Amino acid sequence: MNLGSGGQDPELLRRLLRAKDRMDAASHEAWPVPRLAQVSGVSEAHFARSFKLAFGLPPHRYLLTRRIERATALLRDTDLSITEIAFSTGWESLGTFGRTFRDVTGENPGAARTRMQAEAREFGGMPACALNAASRPDLRMAVSEKRRREVGDIKGAEDKEAP
Numbered sequence: 191m192n193l194g195s196g197g198q199d200p201e202l203l204r205r206l207l208r209a210k211d212r213m214d215a216a217s218h219e220a221w222p223v224p225r226l227a228q229v230s231g232v233s234e235a236h237f238a239r240s241f242k243l244a245f246g247l248p249p250h251r252y253l254l255t256r257r258i259e260r261a262t263a264l265l266r267d268t269d270l271s272i273t274e275i276a277f278s279t280g281w282e283s284l285g286t287f288g289r290t291f292r293d294v295t296g297e298n299p300g301a302a303r304t305r306m307q308a309e310a311r312e313f314g315g316m317p318a319c320a321l322n323a324a325s326r327p328d329l330r331m332a333v334s335e336k337r338r339r340e341v342g343d344i345k346g347a348e349d350k351e352a353p
Contacts, residue, residue, distance in 0.1 A: 205231055205232060210241075217260055218278060219280065220280070258295065261275050266306040272300060
C-alpha cells in the first residue's frame, strides 16, 4: 500500500481534503465533527484523529483559524460593522467573537481594524496574500490553554523540566 503524507492512505487524504475544502468554502457554517466525518465517509473518531495527523490541527481549531483569517480580512478591507463581521464569519455571539479574536490575535477587533487599516495605507503596494500570511493566527495550542498560560495557571512545555 502506498502511504502519503504522515503515513496516511492517499484515498483517506483525498477524503480529508474534501472536508477541509468544504470548511474553507463555507467557514461561516457550523462544521461539527459528525458532519465533517459524513463528508469524508469515515467514522467520527477516525476523521478527528486523521485530520489532526494530516493537517497539524484538530478540525475545530482549523475552522477557528479560517474564521479569524476571514474576520481579519473583513476588518482590514471593509467598512462593515464589527457585529456584521462577527455574524458573517460564523459567530453566534458578538461577545464570543470579540473574546476569541482577542485571545487569538492579542487585540480586540476594533483596535485590530485601526492598526491594519493604518498598515494598509503604509504598505499600499503589498499584495493581500502577503498581508494575510503575515497575520495568520497561530492555533497550535487551544485558546483556553493559551488563556490559562497567560494568567499563570499552567506551565508551557518549554517551562517543564526534562525527565
